[in-house]
Amino acid sequence: MPGRNALTIIDTRTPNPKSFIQGATGDWEVIIGMEVHAQVTSESKLFSGSSTLFGNPPNANVSFVDAAMPGMLPVINEECVRQAVRTGLGLKAQINKRSIFDRKNYFYPDLPQGYQISQYKDPIVGEGKVLLDMGDETIEIGIERLHLEQDAGKSIHDQHPSMSFVDLNRSGVALMEIVSKPDLRSSDEAKAYLSKLRTILRYLGTCDGNMEQGSMRADINVSVRKPGGAFGTRCEIKNVNSMRFAGQAIEFEARRQIDILESGGTIDQETRLYDPKTGETRSMRSKEEAHDYRYFPDPDLLPLEFDDAFIAMLAEGLPELPDEKKARFVRDYGVTPYDAMVLTLEKESGDYFEAVAKGRDGKLAANWMINELFGRLNKEGKSLAESPVDAGQLGAIVDLIGSGAISGKIGKDLFEIVWTEGGDPARIVDERGMKQVTDTGAIEKIIDEIIAANPDQVEKVKAKPTMIGWFVGQAMKVSGGKANPQALNALMKQKLGIE
Amino acid sequence: MTDLTRLSIADARKGLDAKTFSARELTDAYLAAIEAANPALNAYVAVTPDKARDMAEASDARIAKGEAGPLEGIPLGIKDLFGTKGVHTQAASHILDGFKPGYESSVTSNLWRDGAVMLGKLNMDEFAMGSSNETSYYGPVVNPWRAKGSDTDLVPGGSSGGSASAVAAWLCAGATATDTGGSIRQPAAFTGTVGIKPTYGRCSRWGVVAFASSLDQAGPIARTVEDAALMMTSMSGFDPKDSTSVDLAVPDFAAAVERGVKGLVIGVPREYRMDGMPQEIEALWQEGLSWLKAEGAEIRDISLPHTKYALPAYYIVAPAEASSNLARYDGVKYGLRVTGKDITDLYEMSRAAGFGREVKRRVMIGTYVLSAGYYDAYYVRAQKVRTLIKRDFEQVFAAGVDAILTPATPSAAFGIGDAAMKADPVKMYLNDIFTVTVNMAGLPGIAVPAGMDGQGLPLGLQLIGKPFDEETLFAAARVIERSAGLDLSPAKWW
Numbered sequence: 001m002p003g004r005n006a007l008t009i010i011d012t013r014t015p016n017p018k019s020f021i022q023g024a025t026g027d028w029e030v031i032i033g034m035e036v037h038a039q040v041t042s043e044s045k046l047f048s049g050s051s052t053l054f055g056n057p058p059n060a061n062v063s064f065v066d067a068a069m070p071g072m073l074p075v076i077n078e079e080c081v082r083q084a085v086r087t088g089l090g091l092k093a094q095i096n097k098r099s100i101f102d103r104k105n106y107f108y109p110d111l112p113q114g115y116q117i118s119q120y121k122d123p124i125v126g127e128g129k130v131l132l133d134m135g136d137e138t139i140e141i142g143i144e145r146l147h148l149e150q151d152a153g154k155s156i157h158d159q160h161p162s163m164s165f166v167d168l169n170r171s172g173v174a175l176m177e178i179v180s181k182p183d184l185r186s187s188d189e190a191k192a193y194l195s196k197l198r199t200i201l202r203y204l205g206t207c208d209g210n211m212e213q214g215s216m217r218a219d220i221n222v223s224v225r226k227p228g229g230a231f232g233t234r235c236e237i238k239n240v241n242s243m244r245f246a247g248q249a250i251e252f253e254a255r256r257q258i259d260i261l262e263s264g265g266t267i268d269q270e271t272r273l274y275d276p277k278t279g280e281t282r283s284m285r286s287k288e289e290a291h292d293y294r295y296f297p298d299p300d301l302l303p304l305e306f307d308d309a310f311i312a313m314l315a316e317g318l319p320e321l322p323d324e325k326k327a328r329f330v331r332d333y334g335v336t337p338y339d340a341m342v343l344t345l346e347k348e349s350g351d352y353f354e355a356v357a358k359g360r361d362g363k364l365a366a367n368w369m370i371n372e373l374f375g376r377l378n379k380e381g382k383s384l385a386e387s388p389v390d391a392g393q394l395g396a397i398v399d400l401i402g403s404g405a406i407s408g409k410i411g412k413d414l415f416e417i418v419w420t421e422g423g424d425p426a427r428i429v430d431e432r433g434m435k436q437v438t439d440t441g442a443i444e445k446i447i448d449e450i451i452a453a454n455p456d457q458v459e460k461v462k463a464k465p466t467m468i469g470w471f472v473g474q475a476m477k478v479s480g481g482k483a484n485p486q487a488l489n490a491l492m493k494q495k496l497g498i499e
Numbered sequence: 500m501t502d503l504t505r506l507s508i509a510d511a512r513k514g515l516d517a518k519t520f521s522a523r524e525l526t527d528a529y530l531a532a533i534e535a536a537n538p539a540l541n542a543y544v545a546v547t548p549d550k551a552r553d554m555a556e557a558s559d560a561r562i563a564k565g566e567a568g569p570l571e572g573i574p575l576g577i578k579d580l581f582g583t584k585g586v587h588t589q590a591a592s593h594i595l596d597g598f599k600p601g602y603e604s605s606v607t608s609n610l611w612r613d614g615a616v617m618l619g620k621l622n623m624d625e626f627a628m629g630s631s632n633e634t635s636y637y638g639p640v641v642n643p644w645r646a647k648g649s650d651t652d653l654v655p656g657g658s659s660g661g662s663a664s665a666v667a668a669w670l671c672a673g674a675t676a677t678d679t680g681g682s683i684r685q686p687a688a689f690t691g692t693v694g695i696k697p698t699y700g701r702c703s704r705w706g707v708v709a710f711a712s713s714l715d716q717a718g719p720i721a722r723t724v725e726d727a728a729l730m731m732t733s734m735s736g737f738d739p740k741d742s743t744s745v746d747l748a749v750p751d752f753a754a755a756v757e758r759g760v761k762g763l764v765i766g767v768p769r770e771y772r773m774d775g776m777p778q779e780i781e782a783l784w785q786e787g788l789s790w791l792k793a794e795g796a797e798i799r800d801i802s803l804p805h806t807k808y809a810l811p812a813y814y815i816v817a818p819a820e821a822s823s824n825l826a827r828y829d830g831v832k833y834g835l836r837v838t839g840k841d842i843t844d845l846y847e848m849s850r851a852a853g854f855g856r857e858v859k860r861r862v863m864i865g866t867y868v869l870s871a872g873y874y875d876a877y878y879v880r881a882q883k884v885r886t887l888i889k890r891d892f893e894q895v896f897a898a899g900v901d902a903i904l905t906p907a908t909p910s911a912a913f914g915i916g917d918a919a920m921k922a923d924p925v926k927m928y929l930n931d932i933f934t935v936t937v938n939m940a941g942l943p944g945i946a947v948p949a950g951m952d953g954q955g956l957p958l959g960l961q962l963i964g965k966p967f968d969e970e971t972l973f974a975a976a977r978v979i980e981r982s983a984g985l986d987l988s989p990a991k992w993w
Contacts, residue, residue: 064600064601064602067832069600069601069602070582070588070590070709070827071581071582071704071705071707072706073704073705073740073742074742075739075740075741075742076742105822105826105869107826109831112827112832113827164842166831292871294822294823294874295874296819296820296878299713299743299820300709300742301743302742302743
């Protein structure tokens with residue numbers, strides 16, 4: 001946010017050697033703050049009635065207001081205000097009952113008004129926080145503010161030899177700029193922050209979080225310092241549109257700054273761009289070239305005001321958020337914090353899990369979801385919504401394992417059948433004779449036959465008890481994998497006289 | 500047959516309803532007058548005869564069916580600042596060359612809804628920046644009034660100079676105008692017409708080319724107080740498309756015109772008695788007060804202590820907003836485009852060629868006062884002054900004052916190309932000395948002809964009212980109009 005007055009930065013973190021970057025002169029610590037632009041989920045734009053639908057032909061979503069025709073005036077879209085307040089509540093943030101829209105003035109062909117309507121000194125949302133799970137540690141990242149602003153259009157430079165084209169479909173679409181405090185200390189934390197923010201926005205339904213479509217983009221402020229030392233000069237990396245690129249850009253930028261400082265140079269405060277092709281950041285403009293945006297309150301709009309009842313109404317309608325859901329999963333279903341985090345990354349997976357786990361062994365349900373279902377979905381590049389195995393089917397599989405009707409190993413086969421063929425798991429087990437053999441008589445019969453047929457091996461196992469594995473394997477093979485492994489093991493030891 | 504163009508709106512309405520003449524005849528009379536006079540007065544920048552006749556015929560049909568609206572068949576001129584669908588809308592600027600909007604402003608839509616007929620678009624200072632109508636890309640408008648025995652062309656005032664001149668010279672029954680710092684009231688005073696700037700928020704700004712958004716208001720210029728009230732009633736009203744428009748019922752302003760001033764308290768602000776103010780202005784002011792007193796008003800001396808800061812603060816706030824409002828005229832989307840080697844060149848060349856000197860001056864002032872390091876010293880302080888000016892008025896009204904009487908302008912109309920004003924833009928800005936405070940405070944103000952100066956040129960008085968109390972202004976202005984009993988017919992030289 002060039003032009004904004006420098007904040008007094010309070011360092012809330014204790015330097016953690018695990019995140020240090022090694023330089024020639026010793027360790028360095030990277031300091032990261034993010035400005036995330038999240039497109040508000042709304043049917044129409046922030047100040048006009050035009051559609052926000054992605055993928056329409058160029059300039060299909062343009063009204064007289066969006067095209068900045070003379071005499072056109074902005075009128076606030078109340079749904080965008082509600083979405084911003086919901087998001088603020090989701091970030092446990094201060095909601096400002098009075099906020100002001102300002103004009104940020106600059107010339108660009110895809111900015112038809114010659115100014116962007118944004119919020120400068122008085123944003124709609126103030127300080128809040130986001131919790132990140134980093135291994136066994138939970139860290140708190142401060143939110144400085146959230147404000148509403150208009151998106152710009154798009155300039156297209158590759159369609160004509162001497163002219164540029166402008167597509168105003170995005171012009172005026174509502175964005176939330178979510179500004180973090182400089183509390184992030186590694187590229188992993190930065191990625192975790194983006195991921196968590198996206199999860200929260202998706203839970204709230206206030207932004208779809210699709211980075212590849214540009215509905216979530218990040219400006220990343222990076223500086224380095226000696227661990228615990230004074231903050232360094234920061235550079236801002238503009239418009240990073242994937243989590244992977246965010247990580248790469250931070251790694252590169254931190255290293256670049258360290259190299260400069262270690263060779264006796266100084267960092268110029270500047271705006272940089274990350275190029276995914278080279279994996280490098282390059283200078284876009286220096287502080288001296290920074291625009292003077294001449295912010296002032298937009299006289300076409302009154303201050304945005306609402307009351308406590310408005311906030312309360314929105315708070316009441318909020319869904320359960322990921323942190324709360326995660327805590328509840330740990331508490332009610334006995335799953336590990338890590339599994340709970342994985343299961344609550346998306347609202348849909350949490351819902352799926354609850355459908356599977358309700359009335360069953362929560363841990364077993366979590367294992368089956370994370371290892372089998374997610375593993376398989378990932379392998380096939382499918383989303384949970386596209387899963388051929390629904391929660392009822394996975395629940396039935398968990399039931400069959402839980403009751404001992406099938407072993408875990410058979411369970412995997414069963415999962416495979418349900419995945420590819422569909423059907424009711426219990427019936428499949430019945431029809432295909434997959435039930436686990438726990439009848440000791442039947443197992444004894446198999447063991448006896450194997451012992452009788454292999455006298456040489458029986459001699460050997462007496463000398464070397466670990467050979468028992470061979471007998472168990474043979475017996476399991478004969479049973480078609482259906483013998484209850486515990487029962488088989490115990491009986492085999494008994495018959496062979498091994499302790 | 501009498502000259503139909505000389506009829507007031509009120510009388511023309513009666514004649515139309517009585518079918519003494521048709522709307523088509525009335526419109527034809529004005530079109531003929533425009534054709535004869537416009538080469539000399541330059542009041543219209545675009546005349547729309549076909550549209551006018553079509554609208555007049557539609558009016559006749561509605562009158563025949565007994566469905567006449569309040570302004571049915573009344574031919575109006577429209578300031579070029581108002582967006583009129585498919586019709587020349589250029590704010591009298593070169594940069595909007597060829598621009599015809601795909602929309603109709605809310606104010607003009609209201610007028611057409613009530614049956615009015617559009618004659619064409621009226622000249623004005625470029626982007627409403629000026630007090631003499633000399634900054635128009637289409638050349639200066641000439642005032643139909645001339646000093647006794649002189650053939651010198653005088654300015655009609657500005658920025659609504661085309662509106663004022665056309666109304667005074669019978670080239671329309673009434674005209675729309677806009678007022679950011681005095682652009683309705685000063686030209687009305689210079690041309691012997693009545694002009695009212697209503698309370699900020701009374702008229703929608705939607706579809707009106709913006710100059711300074713927090714100050715701009717539309718209003719009428721007409722030949723009588725009653726006509727202004729009739730137009731004001733139609734032009735006003737809440738508009739959800741303008742966030743600054745106020746959701747209040749619109750009174751029948753014409754019904755308030757003959758209400759009188761008995762029992763009203765009229766304030767006389769001592770700060771408006773300027774050094775070097777011409778004796779005839781002072782005398783006019785006193786005469787206005789005596790008329791109001793004679794009709795039962797109480798006259799009370801009041802103080803508006805921050806008055807002297809109003810003009811400098813205005814020349815910070817208005818250019819600041821204008822510099823941003825005019826950023827959209829960049830040669831990219833519509834209007835004039837001068838191409839260069841790159842986009843920056845295109846911006847610079849289009850804006851250099853498209854904007855006139857006064858517009859450029861104000862864009863530069865506005866850019867300067869908003870820039871980093873100067874914002875607090877200029878813009879923020881000007882806004883504080885604005886708050887103080889508003890408070891001055893609030894205190895006076897709270898103490899029981901109903902309206903305030905002041906001169907409308909420091910002088911009568913001056914000559915086109917006045918050397919002193921050309922040499923020093925601030926001299927030109929001083930024309931708005933009595934009117935800008937009203938815009939800064941968002942209050943209603945009306946200018947009404949009250950007398951003639953020694954050279955036979957009209958002079959006006961201004962009445963300032965409480966927020967949304969335009970009715971009292973119409974009533975008090977009517978008393979002045981009746982008491983003055985002026986013949987406001989400029990000798991026809993054109």
